[in-house]
Amino acid sequence: MDAGGIDEFVAFLARRLPDRGIRSTVMVTDPAVSGGRLMRALQEEGIEVIHGYPSECLGWLREQRPDVISAHAPPDWLVQAAHELGIPVVETLHAAPTPIGTDWRAEGPRSRNIRFLIAVSDLVRRQYLRGNPAFSADAIYTIPNGFNSTHRQMTDRTAARKWLGLQDEFLFVSLARHVMQKNAYGLLVAFAEVAKLFPHAHLVLAGRADDPVYMKQLQLLHKKIPERHRIHLRDNISNPSPLLSAADCFVLNSFFEGWPLAPMEALCAGLPVVMSDVGGAREQIGLDGRHGCLVPNPLENPEAVTWDSVARERFRPQRNRAALVSAMNSIIANREYWATSRATLSSEAKVRFDTEACIQRYAQVLERAVVS
Template sequence: MTMSQGSASSGGRRRRGRAAARAETAFFGAVVTATDLLPPRIRYGYVHPLTARMFRRPLRHLAAIGVRSGAIALPPATSSFPATLCCALLTGSMEVGGIGSVIEVLAAAFPMAGVRAVVICTADGARAARLRSRGVDVVVAANEAEAERALRELNPDVIESHSAPLPLEDAAIASGIPVVPVLHNMEIHFSRARWRRFARVLGSSPAAIGVSESVREFHARHVGAELAERIRVVANAVPSESAPDADERRAARAALARTLGTDLAGDFVLVSLTRYDAQKNVAGLVSSFLATVTADQVRLVVAGEPSDWAELRRADALRRCSDRADRVTLLGRSDARALLAAADGFILDSFFEGWPVAATEAAETGLGLVLGDFGGARELVDRDRGGSFLIPNPCGPAERVSDAAVARARRRSRRQPNAHELGAAVDALVLRARDDSRAPVRTWAPGEQLTAMVEGHADVLRRAVARGLVEARVGRVEGSS
């Protein structure tokens, strides 16, 4: 075969490959669109498990590396309160998503603010085991009766409900113990009946916590001004790990290069730690990146748990439609610290977030961020002005996000309205990194954000207990008169 014949054969294979990718894009796009038309309980309870069985395939992942610069360091106690207050943290499974991470941090760090934590969750797992090793009581309660029994035995002074399943929430309300709902996300799937229930819960609660201003505004739109006044914003935080040193970065970079099967020398590696599902907009991120990023040698690495395999397969098909497909890699669930140590920047283009824990971890390691305008994004970018970038939300104002708006945005993943802003922000992030030879520097003191979160929660809890005692005294006086 001559050189020209070999080149023609290779070109033919590429054309056929892109044609197959376009067909897969259309197919998985139709699956996603049809799924979005179904009620959420059908979507998540039946369709996603079915598509997982149909479309699952092996995914590469980056494992933890042996070199570590330092361990998690909780800041020293700054509160004068004795550890006399007991708070039960009520939730579902702690193993998926950012809520479990927040609960683990709170339960471990609450003693700094004079609060002893106990955890009631619906399933055991690695986080529960780690908390038990720290001396934290963790009880598994699969239903309302088991939750009621756990609350009687643990006898907490106050309860924080972290998106707890309804049976556990019912047990908390029936206990008569003050309940503080912690609002972690934009609840776009709530029906009118579910919002009425939330309003009743908030009305009977002494206070609530929203993890970002966007979350507070979103819930305020559904419950009215009077009840919204009970919601206090306490931003999420993560423990301050020492930033990766040069040895750890080299080891992580080499491990990532082996995982990707390519040489990363000279590449700017942009990482997105996320999940493959409707919320996270991975298909839109991949398409916008490939269409608009102009800086040379920029590589996008997405890693996370596939909760929606149709979304992952559509993102991969969109990737393969491009002649720059090799610049994007989709990994499975991987070690967060290893990926962040190997990265030069972090990006998240979700349709909605309450407060992105992964982006907070990236900021703690000193990475510049490119974030869509969702809950917590403005706060994170404001902490690193000039080094991180905020772009418009791909489906509209963060506080007005809805299931319908997300479905519309998903249908136009190949032409999202923030695509050019995303490309410009990535180019600016790359330019800044290549023009500045200094190591990344935090703009806040280590532990500062975690201390603020823990003490913010503790202050709300103490006020809730105090209010409950006052209301109990008033009730006794009225009953005796």
């Protein structure tokens, strides 16, 4: 457990469910994962973390017999074992398609071992029910992720910009792993046009390079852009608060998402958001322009995106490029308006993404799974 929205949200649940009377243990089922920032932080906070080979995890399940499992991208063997042990599973759908794709023929039988599903956005819920129509619509709940502000203390904006050496520059920030789902390649192509028009515009892309092949193509593209000195590729930042405090706008041009945490965190920091039409985008920034700009999905129809279509189009000219360029240009052109709106954007976002509402609904569904 280190970086990424799912890891952050699992940590959020582990920290907050005890407030609702639900003692939590985190089980990391991938033996290849070693340590990680979040895993260490949870252990230091006194939260039990189980990490080992499948046989070790199965042994723990048989011995401890938890009342319920809140599952996030669980392996099939865990779902099957929980079913055999009579432990109800509530699985959260963080995105569809999943990074490994969804075999809908296998999903029907697998889902019969799931008590309830939680979709993080209405788009994800619709995508799932279209692929697995036999699953009861009454057994899938939509609960948007909350923003855990207690673990993100904002930095003074003046100090943050001084730390980055910024004066009058306009700073776009994108926080996302360097993988094809997040589509940094398409964002770089679009920002190169913005940079030509606005010599003071900069872009920081910070994220873990989970796909070395994709990262190599991103670096090759970066070298070809004349304005590359204003495009900054960085590794993952464990605490992005100083970067968000210094930034003027957040931008995310993903092919697909479930409910991305980074733009929600940016809104809570008072930033306008430019985001492609993916799961959670309409709920987070809306269609009225009050919280930023929603641009079309790079593949046009967000409900029709598949892993194969993303792989085919990841390095090709994308259909939303002009709209993405126009949205970023508009944010820069209205810089003063957005600067004076920071406090309002932040206060509204913290109400809209209230963690208490999120954790309460999760607790209710988990408790319902135990008694049903």
